[in-house]
Amino acid sequence: MNVLVVVVDALRTDRVGAYDGRRVTPTIDELAAEGTVFERAYSTTNATDPALTSLQTGRLPRTHGVRNHGSHVTDEEKRAIEGVPALPMVLEERGYDTAAFGRPLGRWHRRGFDRYPELSSAHWRLKSLEKSASSLLYGIHPAIGDTLSRTYNALTDRTGSDDEDGVVAEFTDFLDESNQFYSLVHLMDTHTPYDVDDALVERYLEEHDDENRPLSAVAEEFPTGSITANSLTPGGVVNQDNERWEDHEMGVGTALARAQYDAAATEADRTIEGLLEALETRELLEETLVVVLADHGESLGEHGIYFEHHGLYEPTTRIPLVVRPPESDGVERSAELVSITDIAPTILDALELADERALDADGQSLRPLLEGEGDDWESRESLLLEEANTQRFRAVRTDRWKYLRAVEDDPTCRYCERSHGESEQLYDLESDPEETENLVAERPETLAALRDELDDLLSRHEPRSGPSNDADDDAVEYDDEEEVLDRLESLGYR
Numbered sequence: 001m002n003v004l005v006v007v008v009d010a011l012r013t014d015r016v017g018a019y020d021g022r023r024v025t026p027t028i029d030e031l032a033a034e035g036t037v038f039e040r041a042y043s044t045t046n047a048t049d050p051a052l053t054s055l056q057t058g059r060l061p062r063t064h065g066v067r068n069h070g071s072h073v074t075d076e077e078k079r080a081i082e083g084v085p086a087l088p089m090v091l092e093e094r095g096y097d098t099a100a101f102g103r104p105l106g107r108w109h110r111r112g113f114d115r116y117p118e119l120s121s122a123h124w125r126l127k128s129l130e131k132s133a134s135s136l137l138y139g140i141h142p143a144i145g146d147t148l149s150r151t152y153n154a155l156t157d158r159t160g161s162d163d164e165d166g167v168v169a170e171f172t173d174f175l176d177e178s179n180q181f182y183s184l185v186h187l188m189d190t191h192t193p194y195d196v197d198d199a200l201v202e203r204y205l206e207e208h209d210d211e212n213r214p215l216s217a218v219a220e221e222f223p224t225g226s227i228t229a230n231s232l233t234p235g236g237v238v239n240q241d242n243e244r245w246e247d248h249e250m251g252v253g254t255a256l257a258r259a260q261y262d263a264a265a266t267e268a269d270r271t272i273e274g275l276l277e278a279l280e281t282r283e284l285l286e287e288t289l290v291v292v293l294a295d296h297g298e299s300l301g302e303h304g305i306y307f308e309h310h311g312l313y314e315p316t317t318r319i320p321l322v323v324r325p326p327e328s329d330g331v332e333r334s335a336e337l338v339s340i341t342d343i344a345p346t347i348l349d350a351l352e353l354a355d356e357r358a359l360d361a362d363g364q365s366l367r368p369l370l371e372g373e374g375d376d377w378e379s380r381e382s383l384l385l386e387e388a389n390t391q392r393f394r395a396v397r398t399d400r401w402k403y404l405r406a407v408e409d410d411p412t413c414r415y416c417e418r419s420h421g422e423s424e425q426l427y428d429l430e431s432d433p434e435e436t437e438n439l440v441a442e443r444p445e446t447l448a449a450l451r452d453e454l455d456d457l458l459s460r461h462e463p464r465s466g467p468s469n470d471a472d473d474d475a476v477e478y479d480d481e482e483e484v485l486d487r488l489e490s491l492g493y494r
């Protein structure tokens with residue numbers, strides 16, 4: 001059996017039709033109809049580096065060691081992850097052909113892959129430079145910053161090894177050369193800045209006329225110079241080619257950004273269609289376990305978080321998860337609390353390699369649910385969520401409740417330089433799925449129980465190797481680190 005895992009960066013559940021959302025992802029919906037939809041799946045955190053590491057190791061950020069993202073990842077975290085096995089390493093050792101396609105994150109994410117996408121550093125360095133320069137110039141005069149963005153985009157090739165056709169072509173070549181395989185495809189469509197087909201945007205824009213505010217007005221709600229205020233300038237969120245949209249009756253506003261997000265979901269879906277077609281024409285689909293998920297979600301304005309994935313609220317931490325085993329006789333939908341840490345154990349189990357306990361994962365195999373043996377599945381009481389970089393919040397998700405707690409009693413968001421809520425927040429997700437009514441004062445007993453549950457989860461998942469103070473420890477250095485960080489910065493990471 002083969003395995004294909006597709007990560008759609010920052011894809012929300014409500015954009016996947018299989019979650020009763022809007023019908024912009026026909027391929028994922030079809031896949032869902034043939035497999036299992038996990039209605040309550042969660043990431044472990046809000047950012048790509050630690051979340052993708054959870055996917056590949058089956059562990060929480062606390063136990064795999066990478067708790068931050070991008071340039072915030074410390075030497076100590078790099079040393080920790082080097083000692084933790086990852087799924088592609090295990091499978092490569094067992095003779096699987098392992099290949100990654102799409103967005104290259106490099107560094108420790110490369111471990112175990114025979115093939116890994118190239119970084120084209122010159123392009124990304126320029127892109128990063130252009131972004132800083134145009135946001136600086138935008139502060140002086142919007143038209144100057146905008147002109148620079150446009151000129152840059154006209155002069156450079158905006159596609160790289162992560163463009164959609166490239167991914168499908170590379171995957172197809174790989175299929176023709178490989179035997180048993182494990183393949184990870186990371187798609188960036190639904191991550192800002194949205195670079196999407198205007199005709200699709202036009203079509204989806206009609207559905208977003210209920211609430212539309214100019215992005216410049218939203219930016220003014222945040223302190224000047226804050227990461228959020230900067231990211232809401234042209235080029236940060238919406239398609240950089242703003243000219244046509246400025247003249248559009250809807251203008252450059254939240255409706256446009258949401259419509260571009262929808263269009264981006266459709267574009268990711270089309271790439272997935274290409275990948276599945278490549279499998280099908282080679283009669284490999286019935287020999288391949290296919291998993292489609294997100295590394296984290298995206299907030300499109302909820303809780304004052306605009307086109308970003310920070311905080312631990314549902315839009316950011318809940319993820320779509322669709323699993324299609326080669327022969328599916330399991331449940332069509334599962335409401336069990338499941339985690340991105342369950343994927344690696346599920347794959348090892350499906351490949352009959354589980355008894356090796358090769359990963360020592362925090363997650364558990366979903367195979368009983370996929371095969372209709374629900375009695376063999378041990379239901380979770382709760383899931384632990386931890387915010388990356390800021391480490392401002394930790395949270396517990398139970399069957400009914402969500403409890404959030406600021407780590408140092410300081411709820412100020414590092415991105416927004418304002419807070420999204422109190423230091424402690426308690427939400428009844430059954431009656432208040434949008435987490436709008438903080439019940440800390442009204443439900444003292446539930447609050448006490450969830451405080452205990454959070455403490456208990458933290459102590460049950462202590463970091464496995466403590467912080468090292470040994471000055472002689474070699475710093476871990478990755479050859480591609482600078483290139484990766486340039487690339488992340490060009491996507492708006494700070």
Ligand SMILES: [Zn+2]
Nearest residue numbers: 305413415416
């Ligand atoms: Zn924020």
